[in-house]
Amino acid sequence: MRQVVVVGVHVKIAVVGGGPAGLYFSVLMKRQDPAHDITVYERNPEGSTYGWGVTYWAGLLDQLRAGDPESAAVVAAASVTWTDGLAIVRDERTVHRGGAGFGIGRRAVLGLLADRARELGVRVEYEHPVAGPEAPELADADLVVAADGVHSALREAHADHFGSTFTAGRNRYIWLGTTKVFDSFSFAFKETDHGWIWCYAYGFSGERSTCVVECSPETWSGLGLDTLGEAAGLALLEKVFHDLLDGHPLIGRGQADDAARWLTFRTLTNRVWHRGNLVLLGDAAHTTHYSIGAGTTLALEDALALAAALRAHPDRETALTAYGKERRSALVPAQSAARLSAQWYENLPRYMRLEPARMFALLGQRHSPLLPYVPPQLYYRLDRAAESLEPLRRLKRWLGPRVARAVHGRG
Template sequence: MKVACVGGGPAGLYLSILLKLRDPSHEITVHERDAAGSTYGWGVTYWAGLLDQLRRHDPVSARAIGEQSVRWSDGLAHVRDRTTLHHGDEGFGIGRRTLLRILAERAESLGVRVEFRHPVTATTTLTGADLIVAGDGANSALRDRHADHFGTDVAVGRNQYIWLGTTKVFDAFTFAFVETEHGWIWAYGYRYGENHSTCVVECSPGTWQGLGLDRANHDDTLTLLQHLFAGPLDGHPLMGRARSDGGARWLNFRTVTNRTWYRDNLVLLGDAAHTTHYSIGAGTTLALEDAIALAGALHERDMPHLQPALARYERERRAALVPTQSAARFSARWYENLPRYINLDPAEMFALLGQRHSPLLPYVPPQLYYRIDRAAGRLEALRRLKRWLGPRLARTVGGVSTVAGVSAGADRGRGSRPAPPRTPGDPSGR
């Protein structure tokens, strides 16, 4: 096949690698609008399960990614002047620029053409391509040209957030909650290299406006945030990139879903197809898993034609995404309802922070949920009741009736449903 991958992010690059490994005769070009080494964000997170998948499909890139990643296994929460530490599952961090460099070099070594500074906004410029892959992100230009066909829906989150870096090296996945006269503001910090960490700051619209962050320029924003989080940062500076007008890059998270993921020979991949709230740290993992699924569907022996292969890819990934998308929605809601949990005992608050993806938690008094969860960890019968009741209660009140057009019960008859994904700061691993 002649394949055009639009977007040089993890999904498009990894797909090109997998397709070349399966059939070196494929003619594959990755079109990236930005220059080589130019990327947004700082570091990305993932879990050991992703490395296991990467080793199965391409040991070479998996080895390089593993060697360039840093690890942690603890979660640390700062609430006012109190600190709570929990031990949990091992997590990994890697610089986004490093990840893209590894994947681009591996793709080029296999014969993939990677063209930087080459924006593509219409399929008509890709004449002769048998397959066009829209891996151009949540604001996909290729998808938006056919938004009615794809049934694209974008839900805008309530809270404001900003993606920053710091020279403070966090030894654990760190949460910091600071109370101001205008409400709470909090940060997630995690290491992604030997000398740098990512620091995502979030707050409600009222706090954002009350602190003057809606009016502050980029430099003043960093100065204020450094003052508010001086304790967890240990005096280290925050780093960011200003907008062209000098303002700070505050955002509202946009949850993207689509009714269908392909049109003729055009298929959506990664954030162009779906986004999940950053608080569960799953975006990069899901993008790479999309690439694995699409490559597999295209090379199934019983799928000699393109349309059935794309339909299979969409069907499989929709089903796999159900628990993760549900977890992301409930995680975002937990932070939007932070006053409900913040005044608990720090140990209880941190335990519920780790359980924030639970569909049951929003509908049970927090302290009662904490006691049930503690008991469920010891008693198998209560654990089964919790797992059974949560999704049913959520469906009853409309919480997880559908996810991206897929019924929450779409995978009935295939055995037990996948467990909710682990999230940074989940000490239980459940």
């Protein structure tokens, strides 16, 4: 197998996928050595993207500043922030004071990172699909980075080698936008004749917010959302969430066939993250449930870790092995939190008998491996007591990992 000396030797890098991870990795590698020959291939036109806004937390900005202060500065300047959480349960509002979170439009962050990459000398080629590992664009690359998303053609060509595993969630969800600008991370939980339906909403600019609507498959079909087109479905959801939206419309993707893009979340894991000179990055390597708001952060952290491994290890195989090992280990807490969070929402009726303030408190505790096995009212009382009693805090910290290992088989 041909090895590449990365430090001190100019290499040719092909990045397949112009999302945040692929673009940021190209920025980091150009900063390490401006002579690296780097091309990013993106199949979609410039400025076209799915989704509305993405979330992140203050710790990510610190990491971005260390990686590339210039791109960190423009990302921070284009972001909006919030400090509180708001929940509407049936018709009652409750507020939870919390730490600062940030939102930025997906189109904005892609544009900023692409501009920075080109400024450093990276070629970013839009409307340029790469069919697979044998594509001519990749033939003479020293390093091929599969940043082409959860449906990665590069990964799927060697799915057995990577050990790719998908786990499907139960609930249905849809990504929407709205002209209502939220100044807090907002939730609305509505009970219908067919069960509960809920919405997460957060601002990402001065003009728009993201709304993610979720429900069980029974509620989805009971409300007729399985047969309604996008326009009719949005009209129904606007009525359901009228007090959250304050008269503002919901915005869909505007498909030509009026199809509504309801999905079930698929969690992706891979046993190994590289094969020869091909390495996985971002959603091509892993996905975590959207309810923890960590997808973009984890993808950018992948880029930082891969660039650091290539800088630290002159031997390509050693670098890529170290990168995969580090990131798989680092992802364990996030993947556990995402799994528990998704399960909390899949079992939502269990918590909706609580008064709204208590339900909202347990919403914030949904990453706890203990919560599914303790009656909600009892868990709430124990959690409040643990805040003031050190022995209970120690017991909770001791029990949590042991329950997680017993349930999920983690050593």
